[in-house]
Amino acid sequence: MNNIYNQFEIFLATVIILMPIMKKYSQFITIDIIRRKINQYTNWNILMIIMNSAIYNFFSIDNHLISRFIAINSFQIMSLFHLFLLYDRAILFCLMDDANPILLKHKIFSAISKTNLVRFEYFVVNIIVHILPVYYYKDYLVLKDDINLFQYLIMFKFMWVLNIFGDFNITSIYVPTFEGCNVKLINLVFIIDYISYKLINYFL
Numbered sequence: 031m032n033n034i035y036n037q038f039e040i041f042l043a044t045v046i047i048l049m050p051i052m053k054k055y056s057q058f059i060t061i062d063i064i065r066r067k068i069n070q071y072t073n074w075n076i077l078m079i080i081m082n083s084a085i086y087n088f089f090s091i092d093n094h095l096i097s098r099f100i101a102i103n104s105f106q107i108m109s110l111f112h113l114f115l116l117y118d119r120a121i122l123f124c125l126m127d128d129a130n131p132i133l134l135k136h137k138i139f140s141a142i143s144k145t146n147l148v149r150f151e152y153f154v155v156n157i158i159v160h161i162l163p164v165y166y167y168k169d170y171l172v173l174k175d176d177i178n179l180f181q182y183l184i185m186f187k188f189m190w191v192l193n194i195f196g197d198f199n200i201t202s203i204y205v206p207t208f209e210g211c212n213v214k215l216i217n218l219v220f221i222i223d224y225i226s227y228k229l230i231n232y233f234l
Contacts, residue, residue: 046186075163101171102226103186104160105226106223171230187219198216
């Protein structure tokens, strides 16, 4: 158990160490939307999935604590995304006028409006980065915790906020035009994460 726990902490520490490095070098990316996407929390979760897969395939290490952490984190990301989408779809699509869909480059899609293409691409990306990680790690959602992972989930989020932003202005890489209170948004995320974590463990 100690070895599994140590591997888990080393894994999290490695990802956290990469955060300020990524933040530093992402400043050299001239395309604004790519620079913002790289630092978004969902993409850090994707990075953890890739790292965990590499650890398993190259070192044959199947650490259930790492997988359960990713499973719960993925579930919370999916829940938060769709809750915000239900609350106000405009939050997601407010930058749509400035977006250039990849499909627009192909003549076969030229008859389709730019707005519909962007919406379709958002739909596909939503499945890939929000839904599939939960499906892939679904078996780890029903495992009982060897330790209380909630404190690690919250710590990881706050380390992301600290290293990527240095303050609570998290909407600067999501919706730069958002004028609401970021502190209240952080508190809301904390509450939703706490409730979702308790519900997951309650139904085990």
